[in-house]
Amino acid sequence: MSALVAVRDLVVEYAARHGRRRAVDGVSLDIARGETLALVGESGSGKTSLGRAILRLVEPASGGVTFDGIDVRALGREPLRALRRRMQVVFQDPKASLDPRLTVGRIVREGIDAHRLARGRDADARVERLLDDVGLAAADVARHPHEFSGGQRQRIAIARALAVEPEFLVLDEAVSALDSTVRAQVLALLASLQATRALTYLFIAHDLAVVEGFATRVAVMHEGRIVECAPARALFSAPTHDYTRALLAATPRVPW
Amino acid sequence: MSAATRRIRALAREAFPDWPSRVAIAVLALVLLAVLFAPLLAPYDPNALADFVRDQFLAPSMHHPFGTDQAGRDVLSRVMHGGRVSLGVAALSVVVSVAVGALWGAVAGFAGGVFDATLMRVSDAVLAFPRILLLLLMTSLVRAPSAAGIALLLGITSWPGMSRLVRAEVRHLREQDYVLAARALGVPWWRTLRTHLLPGVAPQVSVAAALAFASVIPLEATLSFLGLGLHPPAASWGNILLDGADQAAAHWWLVLFPALAIVVTVVCVNTIGERLQDAIDPRRVAP
Ligand SMILES: Nc1ncnc2c1ncn2[C@@H]1O[C@H](COP(=O)(O)OP(=O)(O)O)[C@@H](O)[C@H]1O
Numbered sequence: 001m002s003a004l005v006a007v008r009d010l011v012v013e014y015a016a017r018h019g020r021r022r023a024v025d026g027v028s029l030d031i032a033r034g035e036t037l038a039l040v041g042e043s044g045s046g047k048t049s050l051g052r053a054i055l056r057l058v059e060p061a062s063g064g065v066t067f068d069g070i071d072v073r074a075l076g077r078e079p080l081r082a083l084r085r086r087m088q089v090v091f092q093d094p095k096a097s098l099d100p101r102l103t104v105g106r107i108v109r110e111g112i113d114a115h116r117l118a119r120g121r122d123a124d125a126r127v128e129r130l131l132d133d134v135g136l137a138a139a140d141v142a143r144h145p146h147e148f149s150g151g152q153r154q155r156i157a158i159a160r161a162l163a164v165e166p167e168f169l170v171l172d173e174a175v176s177a178l179d180s181t182v183r184a185q186v187l188a189l190l191a192s193l194q195a196t197r198a199l200t201y202l203f204i205a206h207d208l209a210v211v212e213g214f215a216t217r218v219a220v221m222h223e224g225r226i227v228e229c230a231p232a233r234a235l236f237s238a239p240t241h242d243y244t245r246a247l248l249a250a251t252p253r254v255p256w
Numbered sequence: 257m258s259a260a261t262r263r264i265r266a267l268a269r270e271a272f273p274d275w276p277s278r279v280a281i282a283v284l285a286l287v288l289l290a291v292l293f294a295p296l297l298a299p300y301d302p303n304a305l306a307d308f309v310r311d312q313f314l315a316p317s318m319h320h321p322f323g324t325d326q327a328g329r330d331v332l333s334r335v336m337h338g339g340r341v342s343l344g345v346a347a348l349s350v351v352v353s354v355a356v357g358a359l360w361g362a363v364a365g366f367a368g369g370v371f372d373a374t375l376m377r378v379s380d381a382v383l384a385f386p387r388i389l390l391l392l393l394m395t396s397l398v399r400a401p402s403a404a405g406i407a408l409l410l411g412i413t414s415w416p417g418m419s420r421l422v423r424a425e426v427r428h429l430r431e432q433d434y435v436l437a438a439r440a441l442g443v444p445w446w447r448t449l450r451t452h453l454l455p456g457v458a459p460q461v462s463v464a465a466a467l468a469f470a471s472v473i474p475l476e477a478t479l480s481f482l483g484l485g486l487h488p489p490a491a492s493w494g495n496i497l498l499d500g501a502d503q504a505a506a507h508w509w510l511v512l513f514p515a516l517a518i519v520v521t522v523v524c525v526n527t528i529g530e531r532l533q534d535a536i537d538p539r540r541v542a543p
């Protein structure tokens with residue numbers, strides 16, 4: 001099976017006080033269509049940078065990213081804009097990722113309008129259906145983000161991402177800010193959306209506990225590199241890398 | 257009640273909790289009403305050529321609360337009508353300053369890089385030149401400028417400050433996750449500017465506009481006082497001051513009342529602007 005996302009020798013650097021700082025240091029990985037690849041590592045290990053480089057929200061210093069065979073780094077403005085429909089992102093902090101001035105309706109509509117997927121009443125109907133799909137009410141379109149709880153806001157962010165009918169979602173610590181009950185609910189929602197919409201996930205977390213039972217495979221990231229990548233079951237039962245073992249030892253094994 | 261009205265009410269309550277700001281609002285409202293409806297409310301024709309042997313230099317009284325001037329004209333009526341010119345010019349100049357400054361700053365802040373650097377050097381250059389000098393230079397080039405012309409000059413000497421403010425704010429907002437989300441969605445940059453960034457800077461811009469309005473009133477008066485502003489009979493508060501200046505020693509009311517009009521208006525607008533600034537302090541979490 002050919003990969004939906006293929007990353008080769010990817011390097012992401014940021015300007016730092018002395019020269020450059022390497023956040024992603026030569027990463028290669030494949031994400032198969034329909035799977036959930038968990039990307040786990042401590043804070044600062046480069047997970048967000050890797051996810052954003054795949055989405056071309058940051059420009060890599062070198063290396064390659066292909067999405068369904070398309071060289072993401074080679075795309076000009078318009079083809080890139082068109083590709084953005086197919087890959088989406090949900091951020092960690094649902095407070096920061098929703099514009100406080102806009103209504104939920106306008107937030108969810110943003111992608112629909114940008115790609116002219118529907119207009120007028122059709123677009124309204126689409127927004128209402130999306131809200132329903134993520135477990136919110138149609139009447140919520142007129143409300144503002146601050147009227148919702150953290151879990152509900154994350155549902156809004158998910159609806160916004162799904163509005164353009166993507167195939168691939170980067171979930172960048174999408175449940176990390178939520179408490180355990182709400183987290184379980186959002187994870188269940190993500191699992192059911194994945195099933196009904198044939199989604200592929202890159203699921204970023206700093207905590208192995210969140211990943212168990214949700215991921216197909218797990219990639220462990222440490223200081224900009226992938227130190228171990230294995231099917232979830234194998235990684236949890238027989239980790240091969242010392243860093244993974246340390247990470248596992250630090251993880252309370254409470255299934256979500 | 258809609259969410260918007262509720263938010264505005266809450267903001268108003270928060271912004272004007274103390275009596276100075278409430279007094280400022282009440283007084284400013286009075287001034288604006290008097291000025292706006294001057295043609296209806298003014299007791300006399302501001303330019304009437306009266307019997308000036310009889311009516312010249314009358315001290316304030318029941319008939320002429322602000323007294324009369326050397327031509328026997330009612331000073332209260334002149335100040336009310338003059339306010340139309342002064343405040344109108346100030347308002348128009350703020351509109352120019354906001355329109356140019358906000359667009360300039362927003363594009364610079366959003367684009368970043370060389371584009372940003374270039375735009376900001378231009379506004380720095382304008383900013384570096386003393387504003388009053390720039391105004392004196394330009395007014396000396398334009399003979400007998402109209403009210404709109406003066407407003408334009410005042411506006412184009414004040415937009416750089418506005419552009420700096422907007423740029424800083426846009427640069428801050430640009431880093432927000434919801435702007436990144438818009439980029440990930442493939443929202444075109446101009447649409448992001450319109451939906452996320454410009455509305456985001458609106459509160460700051462309104463405050464800056466209020467403060468700019470307050471600062472431009474005395475500036476316009478200064479120009480008129482120096483004879484570089486509007487020319488009679490289009491009298492602004494500055495022109496009225498100029499008219500009365502040489503008789504001020506004997507007839508204090510000729511300068512006191514137009515000066516008071518300026519000071520009271522400026523103080524009220526500043527008070528309101530500062531309270532608004534506190535209310536929208538970006539360090540506080542959005543509602
Ligand atoms: N925009 C940026 N500018 C400079 N340094 C950054 C930027 N984003 C991330 N970094 C640095 O890159 C490293 C990796 O960060 P990140 O990709 O956010 O890791 P993670 O998501 O695993 O916490 C960190 O050391 C971080 O400080």
Ligand SMILES: [Mg+2]
Pocket residue numbers: 047048049173
């Ligand atoms: Mg991160």
